[in-house]
Amino acid sequence: MSTPKDLSQIPADELKQFVDSFDDVFCDCDGVIFILMKVFDGVPDTISTLKSLGKSIRYVTNNSSMLRDDFAKKLQKQGIECEKDDIINPCRAIIDHLKAANFEKKVYMISLPSLRQEFEESGIKIANKYGAELCEVNATSFLQCIQEYDNDVGAVVVCFDFNMTYLNLNRALRYITNPDVKFLATGYDQRIIFSPNQFCMGPAFFHDLLQSASGRTPIWLGKPRDDFVEYIKNQPKCNPERTLFIGDSLEQDMGFAHKLGFTKLLVLTGNTTLEDLKNCDKEMLPDYYISSMAELGKLLKNNF
């Protein structure tokens, strides 16, 4: 594997080769397009430039905290041309997974309301009412709650939810211990960052807990997991040889893109610095890097 190249420094003919090498772009969002939903300057122009060069753009994010429709609208408001169907997130992947399996039962969900709404809009039935487990319990009422078992539950979906309770986890465990029930998850984040200086604990801890207690691992439908790799590979119009992945994380984006066989472009507006490239795993090395999406746009405009 060769050393990553600075896209802004390569000779003109190599740049042309690079641009001609892909038809489709999969783009990470946080740290690439925006930070905490605020789009970086210059990004809308870059997107327009890429489209004018005939490239299709899809957005891949691990963020399922907003409806994809709202996510797309938020980007549109900030000048980025995109539609709901251009957004690929774990929520959509789980819905597609269940639909592909002709799933008609109910799902027990630990998640934010946004995922629940997308599920319902897709016609998937949810077993539990959001916030139902936010009730005060004692040993007796807790036992009564645990004894309830809905035979219509055919899947458990575990994601981040700041309204989650111990009762939620135990109910999920009951269903997960039934091997016929599907077990699906979105992310394994240790932390969820919700404002520049604040973070709270992510779902990683609850996943460890559920896995230890049940002995089961879920199907993970988020970057950089293999299950999500398979999902992306099976997307319509996904030809790895003609696809570029743009991301800011080594493991979640570059490693992910490597498994997909995509060309890898790293931007430095997010999680990774050039220093980090010196010590990372081979599989996570990008093919190219550039300081930002804005710079990419300028480079393309100047040369094409």
Add this chain to the structure above:
Amino acid sequence: MARNLVQASGVEIAKFINSFDNILFDCDGVILLGEDLIPGAKESINCMKEMGKEIKLITNNSFRTTREWDDIFEDVDLDFTSDDVIFPTKAVINYLKGKNFNRKVFVLGQPAIVEELNNFNIEVYDYKDCGYLNHITDLEEHIQDDLNVGAVVVDLDFNLTYPKLMKAAMILKRPDVHFIFCATDKTAPFGENYKIIGSYFIGETLEMITGRKPVILGKPSITYNNFVKKNYKKIDPARTLFVGDSLMTDMLFATKCGYQKLLVLTGTTDYDGMMNCSKEIKPKYYLESLGDLYKLIN
């Protein structure tokens, strides 16, 4: 190679019985199943008392207050009082008093722990559940530190919520806050057929988030044994028998403390589990039930 004591010769049984002066009985799964006595358990305990053995009960269960222990002994007609029971809340109180603790305790646990602490004049932080949060940014005001809190005690808490756990983590960021962990079970048998997620994972989650190691005041921690010893004028571990039903809690604890071990199969361990366990914790003797013991003596 664990052997059923009923299959030992009279001479061997007598030798065994004479080898200990003290007995520590685990409660749930050994003497009691729920609120009911295991058949023959009372007779065996009385038999050991008549033979002059000093008997105490030891449990990881903080569900009962001292008052409730007194009540249950009365209900099942066992000649014990709550003074004879060693349980984590007592160890917590002893630990805090020993540190001249005079602040508040943030409890992730049952009302019984709160009541016990209050009875011993230790103030408990009045945590009010924040209810439904609309947005993640609403979380911030509910997970603030409170400088009045000087200890966090972790046990099984049916009312644990994400904000409550986050608040505990926030408080524990302060190094002067005592981090105490009671029962460290991974799963807890509940009702007849169900296993629920044990407090082990809640404690482990807090350890991972805060990077802090707790003081563990429950089996199988040696620290708990320091408290056990305080219940005796003098205790010789080699002449103490530990009777329990759990391999990783009771037998491991007994091994670490140097006690003799007797396993019963009326609780969380079955025959195969016992035969497949590691050499270090495998007991020399076992009984199907504590109820078999008194029959051996007569």
